[in-house]
Amino acid sequence: MPATVYLIPTVLAEGETSCLPAYILDAIKSCTVFFVENERTARRYVKLLWRKMVIDEYEWYNMKEFTTEVALAFKQKIREEKTIGIISEAGCPGVADPGQQLVGLAQEMNAIIKPLVGPNAILMALMASGMNGQQFQFAGYLPIEPIQRAKVIKALENESKQKNCTQIFIETPYRNNQLLETLTKTCQPTTQICVAVDLTAKSEMVRTRTAQQWKTAMPQLHKRPAIFLLYVA
Secondary structure (H helix, E strand, C coil): CCCEEEECCECCCCCCCCCCCCHHHHHHHHCCEEEECCHHHHHHHHHHHCCCCCHHHCEEEECCCCCHHHHHHHHHHHHCCCEEEEECCCECCCCCCCCHHHHHHHHHCCCEEEECCCCCHHHHHHHHHCCCCCCEEEEEECCCCHHHHHHHHHHHHHHHHHHCCEEEEECCHHHHHHHHHHHHHHCCCCCEEEEEECCCCCCCEEEEEEHHHHHCCCCCCCCCCEEEEEECC
């Protein structure tokens, strides 16, 4: 049998496991090797789901940096026909998170790849935004430099209008407040902006307002994981 690679989603909010489908545990139990973004939090996560797991009986590799050593170790486990789990820090591996390079290697080596259902902040935010879910794109992180950031926001806004598409992007949590402020100052007053924060946590909030409306009711987003969406109706 060829090697099997499970893409194992994890929680968006620490300890909030109710959003995970039960079959994730079955996948974890079948793995003997794990490639993870953060070994400490990944170990804690799998132990939370499977308390009887003996952590040290499994092989653990850090994939946060895709080094030659990591690639060689992964390919060796594929050759050994191991069952491998890939776990990123939050949400789904390979989607705005590490893991895609390993999946690329697995594809090249004809391994069986099994993506598992779980919480994904990008899709959840889009679902709850009320914006166009037929045409959308993810722009990742926007530039930090203010002039360049404003330029990119205007370009995204114009593209949303021209293509009738939803623009999705993220920011480092400690700069969330500044990003929302820049959005309200840069976008047209009627442009819709959605802020999805603390998804799956008890403090979850997903709210869509125009740029003008946000100016009068700015939420506190500092150090809270957030997704931002922009749409010109």
